[in-house]
Amino acid sequence: DTGVSQNPRHKITKRGQNVTFRCDPISEHNRLYWYRQTLGQGPEFLTYFQNEAQLEKSRLLSDRFSAERPKGSFSTLEIQRTEQGDSAMYLCASSLAGLAGGQETQYFGPGTRLLVL
Amino acid sequence: GEDVEQSLFLSVREGDSSVINCTYTDSSSTYLYWYKQEPGAGLQLLTYIFSNMDMKQDQRLTVLLNKKDKHLSLRIADTQTGDSAIYFCAEITDSWGKLQFGAGTQVVVTP
Numbered sequence: 001d002t003g004v005s006q007n008p009r010h011k012i013t014k015r016g017q018n019v020t021f022r023c024d025p026i027s028e029h030n031r032l033y034w035y036r037q038t039l040g041q042g043p044e045f046l047t048y049f050q051n052e053a054q055l056e057k058s059r060l061l062s063d064r065f066s067a068e069r070p071k072g073s074f075s076t077l078e079i080q081r082t083e084q085g086d087s088a089m090y091l092c093a094s095s096l097a098g099l100a101g102g103q104e105t106q107y108f109g110p111g112t113r114l115l116v117l
Numbered sequence: 118g119e120d121v122e123q124s125l126f127l128s129v130r131e132g133d134s135s136v137i138n139c140t141y142t143d144s145s146s147t148y149l150y151w152y153k154q155e156p157g158a159g160l161q162l163l164t165y166i167f168s169n170m171d172m173k174q175d176q177r178l179t180v181l182l183n184k185k186d187k188h189l190s191l192r193i194a195d196t197q198t199g200d201s202a203i204y205f206c207a208e209i210t211d212s213w214g215k216l217q218f219g220a221g222t223q224v225v226v227t228p
């Protein structure tokens with residue numbers, strides 16, 4: 001299976017702990033996106049990378065959140081000092097952006113479901 | 118997804134057609150997408166339409182786009198129980214491909 005993979009699939013943590021999620025995109029994809037989805041809502045954009053460069057961060061991404069994509073391949077999303085409001089599904093997506101622009105499909109991973117107690 | 122609106126729930130009988138509606142606000146959107154999400158899973162791309170098209174058909178799926186009214190719809194012909202899921206409409210909001218999603222329409226297919 002060469003789709004987008006995410007680990008872990010589920011994470012339960014206590015308030016105040018740090019957590020880290022990993023996303024492995026489709027191998028030739030140069031763009032990687034993180035979204036957060038809460039119950040009953042659509043995914044909301046958090047941040048994205050073009051290769052290893054983080055190009056935009058949403059205002060939803062507080063100082064407790066940090067994302068990296070060190071070699072332009074896999075990415076990690078870390079949440080420090082977790083709060084109950086961080087409980088959500090964290091989705092990763094990747095796409096291949098061509099030089100000429102045009103349609104670029106984002107392929108989503110299965111997500112990591114976080115529960116903060 | 119406050120800029121993209123969808124009805125929250127649709128119930129349909131197996132074999133009938135389903136129509137899911139969506140309105141969006143960004144008139145500069147170039148592409149509009151429909152994704153499907155089954156319980157506990159990520160999003161699966163169903164289809165997309167370019168903003169200069171009125172209609173796109175892909176097997177049982179038909180997408181209609183009314184750019185003047187900023188209205189998008191997805192029609193599923195011969196709806197099956199496996200079509201029960203949440204369907205999200207999304208628009209591209211910038212040149213970097215960031216997606217803006219609606220809150221999703223839960224489709225329940227009854228025998």
